[in-house]
Amino acid sequence: MNLGVPHSCKNRYINHELGKFWVVDYRIYDPDRDGKTKIDHVTQMLPNLVHHKDLPFRAVLMDSLYATNKLMLYIDDLGKYSNCRTHEAHY
Numbered sequence: 001m002n003l004g005v006p007h008s009c010k011n012r013y014i015n016h017e018l019g020k021f022w023v024v025d026y027r028i029y030d031p032d033r034d035g036k037t038k039i040d041h042v043t044q045m046l047p048n049l050v051h052h053k054d055l056p057f058r059a060v061l062m063d064s065l066y067a068t069n070k071l072m073l074y075i076d077d078l079g080k081y082s083n084c085r086t087h088e089a090h091y
């Protein structure tokens with residue numbers, strides 16, 4: 001549920017050798033205005049990083065919220081690995 005406050009979607013480029021990261025793409029998540037889901041934003045951001053910014057990366061790290069079959073297959077089609085954090089089930 002959106003409470004009227006837009007969130008953001010960020011893609012960060014992390015260089016472990018340098019111990020630094022950079023925000024390389026940023027979108028406002030405001031589905032009431034644009035009708036886009038967070039998954040929609042990510043699928044629009046990734047090809048920009050791969051084809052236009054030509055960033056050298058092998059893996060997409062993400063929260064389990066993004067771990068949909070469609071997105072995981074899309075990342076695979078881009079020739080990248082996907083890795084996401086999972087949440088422990090509480091019963």
